[in-house]
Amino acid sequence: MGQVFKFGQWPIPAGEVFLTTKLSLGIVNYKPIVPGHVLVLPRRVVPRFSELTSDEVKDMFLTAQKVGAVVEKEYKGEALMITLQDGAMAGQTVPHVHVHIITRVKGDWTNNDEIYPEIDKKEREMNAELSKGEKDKKGVDNDERKPRTLEEMTVEATGLRPHFEQFEDVWSA
Numbered sequence: 445m446g447q448v449f450k451f452g453q454w455p456i457p458a459g460e461v462f463l464t465t466k467l468s469l470g471i472v473n474y475k476p477i478v479p480g481h482v483l484v485l486p487r488r489v490v491p492r493f494s495e496l497t498s499d500e501v502k503d504m505f506l507t508a509q510k511v512g513a514v515v516e517k518e519y520k521g522e523a524l525m526i527t528l529q530d531g532a533m534a535g536q537t538v539p540h541v542h543v544h545i546i547t548r549v550k551g552d553w554t555n556n557d558e559i560y561p562e563i564d565k566k567e568r569e570m571n572a573e574l575s576k577g578e579k580d581k582k583g584v585d586n587d588e589r590k591p592r593t594l595e596e597m598t599v600e601a602t603g604l605r606p607h608f609e610q611f612e613d614v615w616s617a
Contacts, residue, residue, distance in 0.1 A: 449469060
């Protein structure tokens with residue numbers, strides 16, 4: 445189904461993509477911490493924020509702004525958390541700059557700062573599971589958030605896609 449992109453070293457099928465711009469992609473999350481937790485990343489695989497061009501920074505953050513407005517409405521959020529972990533010591537496990545866009549509602553975390561360890565945990569789990577290979581994805585913990593199938597992610601991405609003007613059609617064969 446269409447093109448395949450890269451998120452670090454990992455292939456991302458076009459079915460997981462909900463938004464294309466000239467320089468960025470919006471993708472659904474493999475193990476979201478809440479419904480509507482999505483990612484925006486540059487098309488070019490770039491490990492660190494300082495390595496992006498000014499055009500990539502501008503495009504990625506303007507895209508994140510548009511995506512945030514849509515996911516907050518579509519997932520009935522009351523606020524957004526927009527975060528970027530820049531480097532391994534900051535919790536980044538996939539060496540590709542990406543912005544997390546997470547819908548928030550009152551009471552979703554008792555202490556607002558508790559969300560950060562949850563993001564770190566999901567990043568580590570996603571990387572570990574992707575490292576296992578497609579045939580051996582069984583989950584790395586007993587957490588209630590299991591990895592989603594390509595079909596589940598495609599359904600979400602397909603639902604979000606009409607909310608955005610697309611730079612190109614990457615979904616046709």
